[in-house]
Amino acid sequence: MINFVEKAAVLIEALPYIQKFAGKTIVVKYGGNAMINEQLKAKVIQDIILMKAVGMRLVVVHGGGPEITAMLKQVGKQSTFVSGLRVTDAETMAIAEMVLVGKTNTEIVSLLNKYGAKAVGLNGKDASLIVAQKHLAKVYDGDAVKEVDIGFVGDVAQINPGILFTLLEQDYIPVIAPIGVGIGGESYNINADYVAGEIAGALAAEKLLLLTDVEGIYRDYHDKATFISTLTLTEAQAMIKQGTIDGGMIPKVEACLKALAGGARKTHIIDGRQPHSLLLEVFTDKGAGTEIVKG
Numbered sequence: 001m002i003n004f005v006e007k008a009a010v011l012i013e014a015l016p017y018i019q020k021f022a023g024k025t026i027v028v029k030y031g032g033n034a035m036i037n038e039q040l041k042a043k044v045i046q047d048i049i050l051m052k053a054v055g056m057r058l059v060v061v062h063g064g065g066p067e068i069t070a071m072l073k074q075v076g077k078q079s080t081f082v083s084g085l086r087v088t089d090a091e092t093m094a095i096a097e098m099v100l101v102g103k104t105n106t107e108i109v110s111l112l113n114k115y116g117a118k119a120v121g122l123n124g125k126d127a128s129l130i131v132a133q134k135h136l137a138k139v140y141d142g143d144a145v146k147e148v149d150i151g152f153v154g155d156v157a158q159i160n161p162g163i164l165f166t167l168l169e170q171d172y173i174p175v176i177a178p179i180g181v182g183i184g185g186e187s188y189n190i191n192a193d194y195v196a197g198e199i200a201g202a203l204a205a206e207k208l209l210l211l212t213d214v215e216g217i218y219r220d221y222h223d224k225a226t227f228i229s230t231l232t233l234t235e236a237q238a239m240i241k242q243g244t245i246d247g248g249m250i251p252k253v254e255a256c257l258k259a260l261a262g263g264a265r266k267t268h269i270i271d272g273r274q275p276h277s278l279l280l281e282v283f284t285d286k287g288a289g290t291e292i293v294k295g
């Protein structure tokens, strides 16, 4: 028999969060492996729609690394990464832009709209939203650090958030592809986590929610019992230095640092493989994943 009392309790538990976050800006970074599975994708979209429906101002930043890799493979190009960033020659840049803007972005926008939202696709070139400058990758060789040119990979130089405020005021959900524009109008490929962190900072978001393919951060990645639910900025930085946070988790933690430094209030790294993890984080007392806070 359906337990109506339990069902009602779930809704009642959500009530203070619905009240607290109404009118607040939430930035969701959706990408990587959490984006490949179609059933999960539909659930992420529903979660975003639900948050929007109860009055939150939603901004979505998406990745699409695996899709770029697949497209490059189809045209016979091998993907190479340096310090987690894709080496991006002119041809790779053109393909990355085509995939992120032409395919991934439009797919997310049309899915959101299918479920009843008013989503608008953007990339960094629209209204010069993301101004980029060339990134030089740091490669460590013992104690020495070498800077390596990895092509059209960008760092965020400036966010011009005006277009986002305009859209949010009008109830739209901006969906942003991580392509930056250089001062000469050239395209830059930027890691989507960094873009999400900078956008969350520029909007002084209430929350940055980064979906990933693990439960959150572990003190020892090989021991699931060492899961951390809350981490301060200082602790997170120390863990990167020690090497206990590494690989793809580094840009996520750095994105949280950028967001908090820019003015976001809270940041969370949550499990995109877990259905409705966004709702669990936002609407339940326990939350989900690892939160990184100032301090």
Ligand SMILES: Nc1ncnc2c1ncn2[C@@H]1O[C@H](COP(=O)(O)OP(=O)(O)O)[C@@H](O)[C@H]1O
Binding pocket: 031, 032, 033, 034, 211, 212, 213, 214, 216, 217, 218, 219, 220, 221, 244, 245, 246, 247, 248, 249, 250
């Ligand atoms: N301390 C840590 N805790 C959790 N994951 C970690 C840690 N250090 C490194 N990682 C790695 O970071 C990965 C997440 O980054 P990545 O695979 O790039 O994510 P996504 O594809 O979702 O963008 C995890 O799958 C894990 O292998």
Ligand SMILES: CC(=O)N[C@@H](CCC(=O)OP(=O)(O)O)C(=O)O
Binding pocket: 030, 031, 032, 033, 062, 063, 064, 065, 066, 068, 084, 085, 086, 096, 153, 154, 178, 189, 190, 191, 192, 193
């Ligand atoms: C410079 C760089 O590495 N850019 C990324 C941009 C996409 C991305 O970040 O996608 P995920 O969030 O799905 O990993 C790339 O080319 O894969």
